[in-house]
Amino acid sequence: MKAWVSHRPGGPETLVWQELPDPVPADGEVLVKIAAVGVNYPDGLLIRDLYQVRPERPFVPGSEFCGVVEQTGRGVSGLREGDLVIGRCGWGAMADRIAVAEQRCVRVPADTPRTQAAAFMFAYATAYHALCDAAQLQAKQTVLVLGAAGGVGSAAVEVAHALGARVVAAVSSPSKLAFAMAHGASGGLVYEQQVEGREAQQALARRIKEAVGGDGCDVVFDPVGGGYTEPALRSLRRGGRHLVVGFTAGIPSVPLNLALLKSRHIVGVDWRSFVQEDPKLNDRNVHSLLAMWREGLLQPEVTETFALADAPSAIARLDARGALGKIVVVA
Ligand SMILES: NC(=O)c1ccc[n+]([C@@H]2O[C@H](COP(=O)([O-])OP(=O)(O)OC[C@H]3O[C@@H](n4cnc5c(N)ncnc54)[C@H](OP(=O)(O)O)[C@@H]3O)[C@@H](O)[C@H]2O)c1
Known part of the structure; x- marks a missing residue:
């Protein structure tokens, strides 16, 4: 089969498109013919050796x-030949096929759109x-989402909106603000x-305090970090929760008196x-989300697709801060 392979640390240009033997499923694994691959910011970190985990080389991102x-x-007891699945693998999906543990896959109905499902x-x-789980968000609470038009950010906008929260979006361009508002933000x-x-x-x-209004927001969803974190943290009302999700703009240092003041909580989020x-709880969460999608409460939007043979360009697009919603590689 054909696959993209990382032989040395570096950007997407270092990936090599090459022939690999077809994988064989081990005990407890399934062999999946890839239809589409969701592109995530950590893909670019992983190939540069900048992520929390470092797969042994050579590896397929x-x-x-x-x-x-x-x-x-x-x-394997829960899946059969012919099942359509979505799966999380950390690495290995930018290839024609992948052998992956059954537990990493969730079966979805055969008519599920594959491009959106991949992301x-x-x-x-x-x-x-x-x-x-982490912020215990309640309906009618206010959530500030940083990077609200990115992959995780726009998903947070949709989920918070679907749960009945008021969502304020913070983004770096007017087109990103329009995107976040189309997905459920009420302003930003x-x-x-x-x-x-x-x-x-x-x-x-x-500016954030003005956009949030009142005595501040209940939750900050922060996949951006850098110089954006402290101003966002300051916008939390008493007892508010600042969700530390990611650092696309760098790892910030914040004065801890901001947590003491107003009894704010700084909460780390590590989905992996x-x-x-x-x-099991993650499976329940994913099934709740799939049900919300079927009911029309979520509208995952893939704004750009790339062919598998052009997958490095998809990673480069995310690296360049250019993506709206999700980018997907289609096999
Ligand atoms: N904690 C977890 O369990 C978990 C799980 C998944 C992802 N993450 C992390 O969440 C972050 C977002 O991932 P994603 O896949 O949603 O990425 P993404 O689609 O690229 O979105 C990231 C957003 O960050 C903002 N940004 C600010 N500075 C940037 C820069 N220098 N380069 C690129 N983007 C920049 C951009 O929004 P603006 O232009 O509007 O600022 C962009 O839309 C990553 O750090 C990722 O590792 C964490």
């Missing part, structure tokens, strides 16, 4: 997929875990492409380890 089960290994699990399950603001230094942070804090430690 691609962290989630939608595809058809072609073969089942011994001991569903990572972003929505992270957003749901953060908002529901456009911030600078870079927020550095005290003055810029104070100015952003004022949550899935390992509580796979």
